[in-house]
Amino acid sequence: MTRTLTQSMQDYVKVIYGLTRSGPASTNDIARKLSVSAASVTSMIKKLHELKLVRHTSYRGVALSHAGTMVALEILRHHRLLELYLNEALGYAWDEVHAEAEKLEHHISEEFEDRIAKVLGDPSYDPHGDPIPTKDGRMPPTVSERLADANINESVVIRRVSSHDASMLRMLTSHGLLLNTTLRVALRDADSGALVVQHGKRRITLDREITENIFIERL
Amino acid sequence: MTRTLTQSMQDYVKVIYGLTRSGPASTNDIARKLSVSAASVTSMIKKLHELKLVRHTSYRGVALSHAGTMVALEILRHHRLLELYLNEALGYAWDEVHAEAEKLEHHISEEFEDRIAKVLGDPSYDPHGDPIPTKDGRMPPTVSERLADANINESVVIRRVSSHDASMLRMLTSHGLLLNTTLRVALRDADSGALVVQHGKRRITLDREITENIFIERL
DNA sequence: GGTGTTTTTTAGATGAATCTAAATTTTTTA
DNA sequence: TAAAAAATTTAGATTCATCTAAAAAACACC
Numbered sequence: 071m072t073r074t075l076t077q078s079m080q081d082y083v084k085v086i087y088g089l090t091r092s093g094p095a096s097t098n099d100i101a102r103k104l105s106v107s108a109a110s111v112t113s114m115i116k117k118l119h120e121l122k123l124v125r126h127t128s129y130r131g132v133a134l135s136h137a138g139t140m141v142a143l144e145i146l147r148h149h150r151l152l153e154l155y156l157n158e159a160l161g162y163a164w165d166e167v168h169a170e171a172e173k174l175e176h177h178i179s180e181e182f183e184d185r186i187a188k189v190l191g192d193p194s195y196d197p198h199g200d201p202i203p204t205k206d207g208r209m210p211p212t213v214s215e216r217l218a219d220a221n222i223n224e225s226v227v228i229r230r231v232s233s234h235d236a237s238m239l240r241m242l243t244s245h246g247l248l249l250n251t252t253l254r255v256a257l258r259d260a261d262s263g264a265l266v267v268q269h270g271k272r273r274i275t276l277d278r279e280i281t282e283n284i285f286i287e288r289l
Numbered sequence: 290m291t292r293t294l295t296q297s298m299q300d301y302v303k304v305i306y307g308l309t310r311s312g313p314a315s316t317n318d319i320a321r322k323l324s325v326s327a328a329s330v331t332s333m334i335k336k337l338h339e340l341k342l343v344r345h346t347s348y349r350g351v352a353l354s355h356a357g358t359m360v361a362l363e364i365l366r367h368h369r370l371l372e373l374y375l376n377e378a379l380g381y382a383w384d385e386v387h388a389e390a391e392k393l394e395h396h397i398s399e400e401f402e403d404r405i406a407k408v409l410g411d412p413s414y415d416p417h418g419d420p421i422p423t424k425d426g427r428m429p430p431t432v433s434e435r436l437a438d439a440n441i442n443e444s445v446v447i448r449r450v451s452s453h454d455a456s457m458l459r460m461l462t463s464h465g466l467l468l469n470t471t472l473r474v475a476l477r478d479a480d481s482g483a484l485v486v487q488h489g490k491r492r493i494t495l496d497r498e499i500t501e502n503i504f505i506e507r508l
Numbered sequence: 509g510g511t512g513t514t515t516t517t518t519a520g521a522t523g524a525a526t527c528t529a530a531a532t533t534t535t536t537t538a
Numbered sequence: 539t540a541a542a543a544a545a546t547t548t549a550g551a552t553t554c555a556t557c558t559a560a561a562a563a564a565c566a567c568c
Contacts, residue, residue, distance in 0.1 A: 078525065097546055110526055112547055117524095129533055129546055159378070160404045173396045179389055185379045297555060316516055329556055331517055336554095348516055348563055 075121075077176045080145055082114050083123060086134055087142030094131025143203040148175040148183060150196035150203075155186045157197040164197040164248075165239035198239075199230030199249050199285070215288065217255075218263065218281035225254045230285035238280060245274045252289070294340075296395045299364055301333050302342060305353055306361030313350025362422040367394040367402060369415035369422075374405045376416040383416040383467075384458035417458075418449030418468050418504070434507065436474075437482065437500035444473045449504035457499060464493045471508070 075083070085103045089095035097115070101108045115132055118124045123138035134142060152171035156162040162170065187193070187205075194202055194210040201210040213229045220226050228251045231242065246269060247253070256273060257266040263278035276284075294302070304322045308314035316334070320327045334351055337343045342357035353361060371390035375381040381389065406412070406424075413421055413429040420429040432448045439445050447470045450461065461467070465488060475492060476485040482497035495503075 076524075098544090106525085107527060108546065109528080109548080114525080156401075160401070160408065162400075162404075166400070170398055170401060173398070174393065177392045177396050179392070181381075181385070182375075182379070182389060185381075189379065295554075317514090325555085326557060327516065328518080328558080333555080 075141065078114070079118060079121075079123075080141070080176055082111075082118060083134065083138055083142050084145045084149075086124065086132055087139065087146070090133050094133045096131055100132070140207050143207045143209070145175055147203045147205070148178055150200055151183060151186055151190070151193070152178070153196045153198070154190055154193055154202070158190060159186075163239075163243070165236040165243065167197055168234040168236070197249075198232060198234075199228075200232055213285045213287050215286055216282055217265065217267075217276070217284040217286050218278060220255045220265075220286060220288070222255055222258060225252060225289040226286035227252050227289065228284055229287050231283060232285065233280075233283040238283070242280075245269065245272065247274070294360065297333070298337060298340075298342075299360070299395055301330075301337060302353065302357055302361050303364045303368075305343065305351055306358065306365070309352055313352045315350055319351070359426050362426045362428070364394055366422045366424070367397055369419055370402060370405055370409070370412070371397070372415045372417070373409055373412055373421070377409060378405075382458075382462070384455040384462065386416055387453040387455070416468075417451060417453075418447075419451055432504045432506050434505055435501055436484065436486075436495070436503035436505050437497060439474045439484075439505060439507070441474055441477060444471060444508040445505035446471050446508060447503055448506050450502060451504065452499075452502040457502070461499075464488065464491065466493070 081104060082100065085100055086095050089099050089103065097108050097111045100115075101111045104111070115124060115126050118138070119126045122135055123141060124132050124134055126132045149171045152174050153167040156167045156170055157164060196202055199212075201212045203209050217226065217228075228247060228249055231239065231249070233239065242248070251269065254268040255265055256268045258264070259266075263281075264275055265281050266273055266275050300323060301319065304319055305314050308318050308322065316327050316330045319334075320330045323330070334343060334345050337357070338345045341354055342360060343351050343353055345351045368390045371393050372386040375386045375389055376383060415421055418431075420431045422428050436445065436447075447466060447468055450458065450468070452458065466472070470488065473487040474484055475487045477483070478485075482500075483494055484500050485492055485494050
């Protein structure tokens with residue numbers, strides 16, 4: 071299904087998917103994410119439109135068609151299965167898996183996908199807690215509450231860290247803040263929005279940028 | 290080291306390496322192996338020459354420089370490590386590993402290479418018995434006697450099958466002719482060069498094309 | 509050793525993905 | 539609401555790997 075698309079097209083589809091979780095994506099956003107010029111985006115959008123992978127009206131945003139969404143989900147499945155495989159089978163840390171998966175996701179066969187999925191026991195979540203789309207394009211349920219929005223004194227469990235920034239992930243690791251860690255919100259800085267959380271005996275300050283990327287389950 | 294080369298350049302280097310085991314490679318041979326036109330080969334050779342990866346004099350053949358050889362060996366190491374990993378860790382059959390490794394070899398990192406090498410216990414041979422170059426570019430010893438050249442009545446052990454043709458490999462599998470299988474040469478057809486070999490109770494006819502690709506150890 | 513065949517190279521074109529600069533449309537704001 | 543700013547698109551160029559057709563060199567053979 072994805073096979074006839076160039077790697078570049080796949081990258082665009084993937085990025086558009088990520089940007090359109092809430093409303094259409096702008097040319098500029100796509101350009102920024104892909105580190106290409108806005109002009110390049112316009113011309114690629116045109117091609118994807120001809121392939122019926124996106125809907126687009128000039129000067130308005132872009133959205134994926136159903137077919138485009140299916141392509142995006144397949145790439146995402148590859149990416150997240152690879153991340154989990156690298157983590158579980160090859161001992162990569164959660165801050166290392168993204169970069170490697172990024173390079174491999176376009177190049178594995180269906181056979182490879184199926185085999186690692188089987189070795190992993192048909193998993194539903196990657197090492198960051200992100201859901202792995204099923205082969206038929208359905209998305210496992212995901213927590214959507216952000217640590218940023220938790221109340222003071224509330225106890226919560228980290229269920230997902232949806233950032234691929236390796237240094238942010240390493241910082242969390244160094245504070246013992248891994249997936250399924252329980253913590254309590256101690257303070258909120260009204261100005262910056264930063265939170266101070268209590269994890270066991272430690273108090274850790276997390277700035278807004280981070281708490282927006284940490285998804286939780288309330289206890 | 291390999292990093293700045295395009296995938297295409299890497300493919301050329303790899304093919305040139307394979308074709309220059311004995312003497313320089315011709316433009317036409319390279320074109321045939323890569324399924325491109327001879328003109329394309331000439332133009333790519335020029336680029337590789339500028340990068341000092343090959344030596345080339347117009348209308349004469351091409352050979353890899355030392356740097357080019359190192360690049361080729363690194364790609365070959367990736368390829369063969371991947372083949373073995375697919376076979377051992379993911380259960381691919383020996384006739385399935387080549388195609389998948391071919392796609393992945395250009396896209397794995399040094400980190401990935403090191404990790405699968407470690408999981409595999411720093412192996413020296415891939416599932417076809419082909420030697421895996423070491424990280425510093427040395428080639429483990431390999432048997433070089435061909436089944437085609439064995440004598441009548443001689444007993445030999447299959448140590449390497451250097452063909453990537455899946456159907457040939459499947460044929461061998463179906464006759465129980467795997468790596469490390471012992472067999473005896475029963476007959477040789479003087480015209481075609483085909484051999485009849487005795488494997489346990491079975492007699493199997495192998496044509497010249499096949500026996501040229503099977504490397505053996507004499508008992 | 510000349511002549512024809514094969515191989516290799518050159519010349520020039522194409523398609524994909526990108527770029528910059530300029531033009532156009534939309535949005536913001538004074 | 540008109541002018542300025544920002545976003546988007548168009549136009550045209552560039553780079554990479556490829557192609558075909560034609561020219562040039564090497565080889566083969568009688």
